[in-house]
Amino acid sequence: AQSVTQLGSHVSVSEGALVLLRCNYSSSVPPYLFWYVQYPNQGLQLLLKYTSAATLVKGINGFEAEFKKSETSFHLTKPSAHMSDAAEYFCAVNEDDKIIFGKGTRLHILP
Amino acid sequence: GAGVSQTPSNKVTEKGKYVELRCDPISGHTALYWYRQSLGQGPEFLIYFQGTGAADDSGLPNDRFFAVRPEGSVSTLKIQRTERGDSAVYLCASSLSGRGTGELFFGEGSRLTVL
Numbered sequence: 408a409q410s411v412t413q414l415g416s417h418v419s420v421s422e423g424a425l426v427l428l429r430c431n432y433s434s435s436v437p438p439y440l441f442w443y444v445q446y447p448n449q450g451l452q453l454l455l456k457y458t459s460a461a462t463l464v465k466g467i468n469g470f471e472a473e474f475k476k477s478e479t480s481f482h483l484t485k486p487s488a489h490m491s492d493a494a495e496y497f498c499a500v501n502e503d504d505k506i507i508f509g510k511g512t513r514l515h516i517l518p
Numbered sequence: 519g520a521g522v523s524q525t526p527s528n529k530v531t532e533k534g535k536y537v538e539l540r541c542d543p544i545s546g547h548t549a550l551y552w553y554r555q556s557l558g559q560g561p562e563f564l565i566y567f568q569g570t571g572a573a574d575d576s577g578l579p580n581d582r583f584f585a586v587r588p589e590g591s592v593s594t595l596k597i598q599r600t601e602r603g604d605s606a607v608y609l610c611a612s613s614l615s616g617r618g619t620g621e622l623f624f625g626e627g628s629r630l631t632v633l
């Protein structure tokens with residue numbers, strides 16, 4: 408079965424600092440990988456997805472993620488955090504026709 | 519609106535009662551998913567429809583849970599003899615094609631509280 412592991416249920420960064428949210432996947436076949444974000448009182452929305460076209464994937468709001476097969480990782484980064492980035496972030500992988508989510512990482516932005 | 523709509527947004531019920539949660543997907547989306555999200559956890563897959571049929575119901579926890587999508591659009595998640603452990607936010611998502619490769623569009627969820 409496919410799965411993703413997100414390291415750190417809570418991450419705090421200062422405004423303007425680098426954001427790094429970690430995700431490792433387990434998959435027996437080449438995966439499709441996703442990052443979703445859930446802002447307070449809103450539904451989940453897609454940040455970016457990897458579908459094997461390019462290992463560095465750019466998403467919305469300045470986020471990007473790099474697929475590293477050798478490390479089975481798909482970490483999410485943003486060079487400079489904004490207060491508006493405070494949210495919960497979920498890494499996900501496909502298993503057949505469904506999407507399996509990690510437990511999430513709540514990102515806190517410190518002023 | 520153009521997004522995924524879920525009703526009710528909040529439901530409080532008593533243990534043992536029957537509950538229905540409704541999802542109205544984006545028009546034209548053939549795939550529809552139900553997930554359950556407990557506090558501090560990620561969305562847990564329940565069931566996936568492709569058109570009218572349940573293509574994968576492997577995530578339904580037991581036979582108290584059932585979902586239908588009779589006309590290939592609106593779906594209803596049905597929970598019989600509710601238990602306190604069923605308390606969670608139930609999320610619905612739709613996708614243009616399913617297949618696990620495309621973007622899921624989520625509703626805001628139905629929060630179920632079983633007293």
